[in-house]
Amino acid sequence: MIKVLENPFYYLENFQQVLTWIGDRYDDLLTADERALITAFPALPQASRALFVRMVMRKGTVFRASKLVYAEIGSTHEAARPLAAIGLIEEDPALDLEQLFDLLQKPEIGKIFQLPAHQRQLRKADQLEALRARYEGQHRFSIWYEDAGDHCYRNLTQELCDRLRLIFFGNYHQDWTEFVLSDLGIYQYEKVDFSPAARGFRSRRDIDDFLALHRCHERYLEGEPVDEVIRDLPPCPEDNEWLRSRRDQAVTFQQSSPAP
Structure with missing residues (x-):
């Protein structure tokens, strides 16, 4: 039986352990931006750090606030502000039509673009093709969808975090979800001390x-x-x-x- 995690910030603590381990073991090999993230991250508010890790663990780099709702974090928009202030994420990013479609539901597409009845029934891929020629270039999410009542964010550090994940695991096969499975007792790891020479x-x-x-x-x-x-x-x-x-x-x- 899968145990219930008592610490709602378990994923944040695991992520911080990774950053600390990399900083201690590989500091001499890190780039300036990798070292800057490791240094700046612990000083952020807990909710902001938790939101950042939630974004890093998800697929993609662009998210709506309404899809980033977690009880332990509280207000997504408030938690996002410190992240945007130091350039980890971008608020209200410019998106092309295809990127916008990835964020929208079909009823929203019909509403925003005032599609006729026969186009509202099409698959999203067909709706995209029908609109592509008329909507070129990029616009901010708030321009595309003025009355969304929602915020949008782009993670600007996904590639950087992927590099840190590579340094920690030594491969691209393992990802951040392994920490979740470990805490749930699905994966069991033996703790082994490695000398610096074994890097x-x-x-x-x-x-x-x-x-x-x-x-x-x-x-x-x-x-x-x-x-x-x-x-x-x-x-x-x-x-x-x-x-x-x-x-x-x-x-x-x-x-x-x-x-x-």
Whole structure:
């Protein structure tokens, strides 16, 4: 039976533990923006920190306040203000039509664009195609939907947080939800102390090479020619056997696998 978590901010504490661990272990390899987040984050109000982590753990980067309602956080808009003040999120971001559609329900689309009855029954994808030629460019959410009675935010740090997740886990397969499953007792981890010499990433180049390997893998999955992807694989240093083996595995996999 899954136990009920008694601490409503368990996810925030886990996220802070990750930041502290990375700061202690990898400070010499961090970029200025990574180090700035780790330094500034603990000083934010608790509700703001919790809202930020909730956004980081979700898919996508643009959210409506009405979809970020959590009892332990309280007012989403008030919690968002300190985050916007230091540039972690953007309030009322400019969106193109496709980004706007991702946030809207079909009744809202019909209302905003005053669709005739026959278009209101179409699938959202068909509605988007019908409107695309008439609505080019970007506008702020409040301009698109003046009487929404809602706020909109864009997480400006998702890529940065993904890099921190990579540094912590050493891969892109594991994500922030693993902490939830661990706290619920679904995943069990053994605590092991690692010496600084046992770091998977020994230099900033190692991190950048891993990111480059990941981007090449995504390009392959998107159908780019194998020869072009392999050509852009980073060389990876010979003295990092772990990283070098990942590169060699990527080459072998892409050469032996049929095109996606």
